[in-house]
Amino acid sequence: LALYFHSGEREEKCIIEDIPSDTLVIGEYKVQRWDIHKQDFLESAPGLGMFVTVTTPFDEILLSKLYGPQGRFSFTSYLSGEHTICLQSNSTRFVAFAGSKLRIHLDIRVGEHFLDESVLQAKDKVNEVNFRLEHLIEQIHHIAKEQNYEREREEKFRKTSEETNSNILWWAIVQTLILISIGIWQIKSLRDFFISKKLV
Amino acid sequence: MPLRGFRAAGLWGWLPPLFLVALAACAARASEITFELPDNAKQCFYEEIAQGTKCTLEFQVITGGHYDVDCRLEDPDGIVLYKEMKKQYDSFTFTASRNGTYKFCFSNEFSTFTHKTVYFDFQVGEDPPLFPSENRVTALTQMESACVSIHEALKSVIDYQTHFRLREAQGRSRAEDLNTRVAYWSIGEAIILLVVSIGQVFLLKSFFSDKRTTTTRVGS
Numbered sequence: 310l311a312l313y314f315h316s317g318e319r320e321e322k323c324i325i326e327d328i329p330s331d332t333l334v335i336g337e338y339k340v341q342r343w344d345i346h347k348q349d350f351l352e353s354a355p356g357l358g359m360f361v362t363v364t365t366p367f368d369e370i371l372l373s374k375l376y377g378p379q380g381r382f383s384f385t386s387y388l389s390g391e392h393t394i395c396l397q398s399n400s401t402r403f404v405a406f407a408g409s410k411l412r413i414h415l416d417i418r419v420g421e422h423f424l425d426e427s428v429l430q431a432k433d434k435v436n437e438v439n440f441r442l443e444h445l446i447e448q449i450h451h452i453a454k455e456q457n458y459e460r461e462r463e464e465k466f467r468k469t470s471e472e473t474n475s476n477i478l479w480w481a482i483v484q485t486l487i488l489i490s491i492g493i494w495q496i497k498s499l500r501d502f503f504i505s506k507k508l509v
Numbered sequence: 510m511p512l513r514g515f516r517a518a519g520l521w522g523w524l525p526p527l528f529l530v531a532l533a534a535c536a537a538r539a540s541e542i543t544f545e546l547p548d549n550a551k552q553c554f555y556e557e558i559a560q561g562t563k564c565t566l567e568f569q570v571i572t573g574g575h576y577d578v579d580c581r582l583e584d585p586d587g588i589v590l591y592k593e594m595k596k597q598y599d600s601f602t603f604t605a606s607r608n609g610t611y612k613f614c615f616s617n618e619f620s621t622f623t624h625k626t627v628y629f630d631f632q633v634g635e636d637p638p639l640f641p642s643e644n645r646v647t648a649l650t651q652m653e654s655a656c657v658s659i660h661e662a663l664k665s666v667i668d669y670q671t672h673f674r675l676r677e678a679q680g681r682s683r684a685e686d687l688n689t690r691v692a693y694w695s696i697g698e699a700i701i702l703l704v705v706s707i708g709q710v711f712l713l714k715s716f717f718s719d720k721r722t723t724t725t726r727v728g729s
Contacts, residue, residue, distance in 0.1 A: 312540040312631065314554045325543040325626065327678065416540065441639060441656045448663045455670055459677065466681040473688040480695040487699065491706040498710050506717055 310339050310414040318342075318409045321397040324417065329458035330389040332420050332451075336361070338396065339379045339414040350412045358399045359413075366390025375399060389458045420451040537637060541630040541671075543571070546578065546617045548624060553614040558605040558633055565632040566591070566613055567600040569675050572682040574623030579616040585609025595619070628675055636664075 316322050326334060340359055341350040361382045363372035371392070372384045386392055398411055546552055558564060570576045575595075582591040582601065585608075591601045605611065617625050639657050640649055649657070 311538050311633070312542075312554055312556050314552065323545065325545065327543070327674065415542070417542065437640075438650075438652045438656060441653075441660075445656065445659050445663065448660075448667070452663065452666055452670060455674070459670070459674060462674075462677055462681065466677065466684055469681065469684045469688050473684065473691055476688065476691050476695065480691070483695075484698070484702070487702055491702070495706060495710050499713060502714055502717070508717070 310337060310416050312416065313412050313414040316396075316398075316411045316413055318398060318400045318411060321395050322413065323393050323395040324415075325391050325393055326417065326419060327391045328386050328389065328419055329454040330386055332454065333383060333385050334392070334394075334417065334419050335381065335383040336394060336415070336417045337381045338376075338416070340398065341378070341412040341414075342400075343410045343412070345409075360395075360397045360399060362393075362395045362397070364393045364395070366392065389461065420454075537632075537634040539630065539632045541628065543626060543628040546573075546615055546625045546627050548620045548622050549618050551614055551616040551618060552627075553612055554629075554631070555610050555612050556631065556633065557610050558608070560605055560608045562605045562634045563602065564605060564611075564634070565600065565602045566629065567632075568596075568615070568627060568629035569598040569679075571626040571628055571675055571678045573625035574620055576625075576679060576683075578625055578627055579619070580613065581616070582611065582613040584611055630671075 314322070328334065338359065338361075340357060341352065342357055343349075344351045357378045358375050359378075359380065360375050361372065361380070362370060363382075363384050365371050365386070365388055367388070367390075371386070372382065374382065376382060394417065396413060396415075540556075542554075544552065566580075566582060568578070568580055570578050576597050577595040579594045580591070580596060580599065581589060581593075582603075583589050584606065590603055591613075593599060613629075613631070615627050615629070617623075639660055640653050
């Protein structure tokens with residue numbers, strides 16, 4: 310758990326993961342609170358926990374749980390799209406408490422498949438290669454799933470571009486028609502007006 | 510996209526070090542995070558790195574405004590190793606000159622109202638070998654060599670895939686922006702056109718209307 314960042318006590322920090330469906334995502338975090346007296350981050354603050362909320366691309370809650378100062382959470386996406394993982398501490402202190410902040414260590418792993426550790430302990434040549442091959446097969450499956458998802462997204466992209474194209478064309482035609490008809494109406498209206506005013 | 514050597518784009522580099530016994534001091538780590546950077550905000554990330562470790566920071570802006578962000582990388586002494594303003598995408602490799610906590614920050618402070626979605630990938634250390642050479646008596650068998658080359662190739666594929674995914678997300682974001690703008694502009698222009706042309710006619714008519722019908726009259 311090496312990478313960390315700072316956050317306010319009641320602040321919610323979110324990260325976005327754009328993943329295909331049926332993908333396992335495992336997250337590990339560790340949170341430390343700044344101590345005013347020691348001027349350092351405490352190793353573990355009692356009672357400090359983190360709310361972990363995972364939202365699907367359609368704003369449904371996939372996971373919403375309170376974990377301790379150190380925890381691991383996981384979820385499997387059943388839809389493909391942008392999932393949001395949000396972390397917020399359960400601290401009930403006032404926000405106005407000066408100088409208070411949290412240090413959050415975070416590690417998110419996407420598409421990983423935990424392989425059986427005991428297989429490696431056997432240290433048998435054949436088994437080790439077997440083990441590696443299984444790992445490679447998992448990697449390939451993950452790549453294939455991503456490619457499939459990429460196909461969906463490209464289709465959406467293409468549809469948007471084509472829609473823009475036809476919108477522009479349609480609008481150009483409508484605008485020309487409006488101009489011509491308004492022009493005709495203007496001239497006709499003014500001509501009738503001037504005739505009625507006996508100016509023409 | 511320039512051809513780059515193998516690199517664990519995702520966190521695939523994690524698995525081998527987890528299981529291999531007593532490996533090198535520099536355990537390879539890779540963190541990739543996509544987050545939203547609100548306007549006028551700055552987000553910093555810290556990582557403890559051992560001396561001599563080769564690290565790579567790569568970032569890309571996916572959505573928002575002009576798709577650019579400020580990035581800054583500092584070593585434990587506060588010396589700025591990398592600083593770029595308003596960059597869309599960049600990759601920076603450096604070797605840690607000393608032990609300590611390195612800090613890198615992304616800033617959107619120049620933007621007044623656009624949120625940016627930023628992706629970064631911070632790779633620390635090289636990936637350890639798939640089959641460690643310390644307990645070996647013989648050279649790698651053909652099977653093992655094949656495994657190693659497949660693994661390297663797959664890492665490269667994952668890397669390219671990630672880059673492509675980000676580029677596509679960026680392109681799609683622009684296309685959707687364009688579509689919305691075209692829709693709003695068409696409606697707006699149609700309304701303006703109608704209002705102006707109908708208004709013109711009535712205004713012109715009002716210039717020629719009889720003095721007798723007007724309410725404000727010059728006293729005679």
